[in-house]
Amino acid sequence: MVIKAKIIDEIGLQRTITRLAHEILERNKGSENIVLVGVRTRGEFLARRILKKIVEIDGNEPNLGILDATLYRDDFRTRLKQPQVSVTDITFDITDKDVILIDDVLYTGRTTRAALDALMDLGRPRTIQYCVLVDRGHREMPIKADFIGKNIPTSLNEEIKVKMKEIDDEDAVYLIEIEN
């Protein structure tokens, strides 16, 4: 693994989160009907930060939930390692809400598909809008994000590594090359 570039640094991440929060509020005309749902693991921290920003801007605090889409994955039989499941923590009703689904990296779209299925089992939202920090391309499903922090075109032997202070030692987004 070789780090090829630091694409977003700490200040950059703050600005991106601020912009995403503004875009979400603009599209939804405020925060009255929205709820935020972060996809474990880094989507959760991203969602918390966007929530904090929304509170700062709008004064209102939308509900925040954490989604674990592991049980809805399509690769149980093909993966070598068994994925670890954790708890979905959405204690409010999402029916008729505008759900902002938040994740760190959009890649094949398979996790998003699993997350959408998981959300549909919890209720019938008015809309689901998808917010990602990085869109790296290479979609395998017809899925696109509504709010994008940064588009980073990548090759298949590259990887995007999002680091967040909540679990990593810094705030940053790296482009990494995998040697094989």
Place this chain on the structure above:
Amino acid sequence: MSLAINHLLGLQNVSKNDIQLILDTAVTFREVLDRPIKKVPTLKGTTVVNLFYENSTRTRLSFELAEKRLSADTLNFSTSTSSTKKGETFKDTVRNIEAMKIDMIIVRHKSAGVPLYLTKISNASIINAGDGQHEHPTQALLDMYSIREKLGKLKGLKICIVGDIRHSRVALSNIYGLKTMGAEVSVCAPPTMIPKNLETFGVKVYTDIHKATRENDVLNVLRIQLERNAGSSIPSLREYHNYFGITSEVIEKNNKDILILHPGPINRGVEMSSEVADGPYQIILDQVTNGVAIRMAVLYLLGTKN
């Protein structure tokens, strides 16, 4: 993270990591059970056979529900309606069921060792739902889950299993599992219901229910199993109740912080008074709910293992 074991035959020799993983995974499934749509697509396409050679209400329903909540296809087999009545051997039955391309077998049988034998004649993943007087691992796991959920831990807790220890597979699985998790395990029963040399397991033996209640955090009260001839160990059910039955007086006199478990079905007025069975110290119905989550966790962890 995945399990080291490929089958769940018992809790003897199951590592602390594996038990911990099952208990932690069950927390996820416990949440699924509270959703409006209590079903996830995880085991879609996996076929599970419930092979019950012995009567069961809770365990069979619980397994079946767990399988359905995970979207597995389930087949139910019970001896009363099967070709076993026509004289087919166990091995032939299993070979035939396996020829139908199944992935997992949940087995209950009156003979100890049947689940182990199944692993040798079948390629399916085997889960023991109770074999004779040997083990009943998912019951012990759900007991441990329920205790942990209520008291926040297992390590260092004092847990006493009360009742017919000698005939009980629930007791043995609990002893193995709880000791692995670092709990202090004891038993309380008339001497005729305690197997010889139990102390060699590192299990303390009480014959006074008052003392056991006073000195423990949890009582796991077992059913007096008349179908396993428990009657020959005690003079009468009434006498058993007088000396070993859990009543409100026993609890209130000795330990009001006690937590009472019972794997069901309850003989009201024998091992436990109705007042206790419906009272504030017990978590008997929580155990039933948690049982579905535990079985989902075991099915998930074994069923998606490569």
